[in-house]
Amino acid sequence: MxxxxxxxxxxxxxxxxxxxxxxxxxxxxxxxxxxxxxxxxxxxxxxxxxxxxxxxxxxxxxxxxxxxxxxxxxxxxxxxxxxxxxxPLPGGDAWPRFAERCLAKFPEACIEVYTATDCNIVSNPENDDPRLPHEYYRYRHVALEEVSDIAQTPWLKFFVRDTPEHLRQLEREAAEAGIPELAHGFYSEVEYYEFVAQGxxxxxxxxxxxxxxxxxxxxxxxxxxxxxxxxxxxxxxxxxxxxxxxxxxxxxxxxxxxxxxxxxxxxxxxxxxxxxxxxxx
Structure with missing residues (x-):
C-alpha cells in the first residue's frame, strides 16, 4: 500500500x-x-x-x-x-496576587484563569470576551478566591483580553510584579495577552x-x-x-x-x- x-x-x-x-x-x-x-x-x-x-x-x-x-x-x-x-505556572501565590492587581488596574478587562479542567473567569461578567458564547466549552464566573489555592489546583494559563493600549500597560505591570521571571508572556491576538510557564x-x-x-x-x-x-x-x-x-x-x-x-x-x-x-x- x-x-x-x-x-x-x-x-x-x-x-x-x-x-x-x-x-x-x-x-x-x-x-x-x-x-x-x-x-x-x-x-x-x-x-x-x-x-x-x-x-x-x-x-x-x-x-x-x-x-x-x-x-x-x-x-x-x-x-x-x-x-x-x-x-503549570510556577510561583504559587504570586499569581493570585498578580490577578488581583490586574482586576484593580484594568476594570474593563476580561481575565481568565485556566486550570486543567476549567476556564475560570474572575472578572466582571460584563467584560466577557464576545467569543465565549460561540466556543465549544464550558466556562464559569468565579471569585478569584475560589481558584487561589494553586497548590491544590495549578494554573496552566493566565489570560487577559483588553485594548492594545491597556495590554501594553499590563506588560509593564507584569514586569514590576516580577512575572517575567516566572512566565512567558505573549500576544495571541492584538487584544489577547497570555501567560504560560517559562520555557x-x-x-x-x-x-x-x-x-x-x-x-x-x-x-x-x-x-x-x-x-x-x-x-x-x-x-x-x-x-x-x-x-x-x-x-x-x-x-x-x-x-x-x-x-x-x-x-x-x-x-x-x-x-x-x-x-x-x-x-x-
Missing amino acids: NQPFAHTILLSDLDGTLIPRGGCVSEGNRAAVERFVAGGGRFGVATGRTPEAAGGYVSGLPIGAPSVFFNGAMLYDWAEKRVLAER TSKGAMLEAIRTLPEYQGWRIIALGDERNDVEMLRNADIGICAGGARAEVRAAADVVGCPVEDDLVAWVLDHVLADEAVARH
Missing part, C-alpha cells in the same frame, strides 16, 4: 490556519487531513484552547498525533483522552513530541499564522505559515502558503508534499 506520508506528523494551529477566524474546518481541509492520514501520516493540532474547546472545531477529524493545548502548557493524547505532559510554548511541546518513543525519527510539519506559532514553525522540520500571516511569522516559516480561506492543508499536500514526492521519484 502506498504510504507517501509515513513517519510524518502534520501539526496545525486552529484559528487563522486550519479554520478561518469564526469559521469551521472546510470540506477541502477535512478531505486533505483524511488523505494525509490515509497516506500514513498522523495529524495533530496545536492551539491555545483547551481540549474541550478544540473538540467542537475538530470533531470527526482523524487526530492521531499528540496535540498541544493551552499554547504549550499541555500535551494530550486525543485518541486516548490522556494528558501526556503538563507545564512553555507550542514550539517546546513540538520538541517534547520528538522525545516520545513512538515518534523517534519522525518528521514534523507545522502550520501556523500568529506570533504564538513562531517557535513552533522554527522548530519544525518544515514550518508553513498561512498567507495572511504577519511579517515576523512569515520570516519564521520555511514556506508561505495560501490564505486560510483557500484550504491551507489541501494546499500543503498539493504544493509542498506533492513536490517532495515528485522529487523522490
Whole structure:
C-alpha cells in the first residue's frame, strides 16, 4: 500500500490556519487531513484552547498525533483522552496576587484563569470576551478566591483580553510584579495577552513530541499564522505559515502558503508534499 506520508506528523494551529477566524474546518481541509492520514501520516493540532474547546472545531477529524493545548502548557493524547505532559505556572501565590492587581488596574478587562479542567473567569461578567458564547466549552464566573489555592489546583494559563493600549500597560505591570521571571508572556491576538510557564510554548511541546518513543525519527510539519506559532514553525522540520500571516511569522516559516480561506492543508499536500514526492521519484 502506498504510504507517501509515513513517519510524518502534520501539526496545525486552529484559528487563522486550519479554520478561518469564526469559521469551521472546510470540506477541502477535512478531505486533505483524511488523505494525509490515509497516506500514513498522523495529524495533530496545536492551539491555545483547551481540549474541550478544540473538540467542537475538530470533531470527526482523524487526530492521531499528540496535540498541544493551552499554547504549550499541555500535551494530550486525543485518541486516548490522556494528558501526556503538563507545564503549570510556577510561583504559587504570586499569581493570585498578580490577578488581583490586574482586576484593580484594568476594570474593563476580561481575565481568565485556566486550570486543567476549567476556564475560570474572575472578572466582571460584563467584560466577557464576545467569543465565549460561540466556543465549544464550558466556562464559569468565579471569585478569584475560589481558584487561589494553586497548590491544590495549578494554573496552566493566565489570560487577559483588553485594548492594545491597556495590554501594553499590563506588560509593564507584569514586569514590576516580577512575572517575567516566572512566565512567558505573549500576544495571541492584538487584544489577547497570555501567560504560560517559562520555557512553555507550542514550539517546546513540538520538541517534547520528538522525545516520545513512538515518534523517534519522525518528521514534523507545522502550520501556523500568529506570533504564538513562531517557535513552533522554527522548530519544525518544515514550518508553513498561512498567507495572511504577519511579517515576523512569515520570516519564521520555511514556506508561505495560501490564505486560510483557500484550504491551507489541501494546499500543503498539493504544493509542498506533492513536490517532495515528485522529487523522490
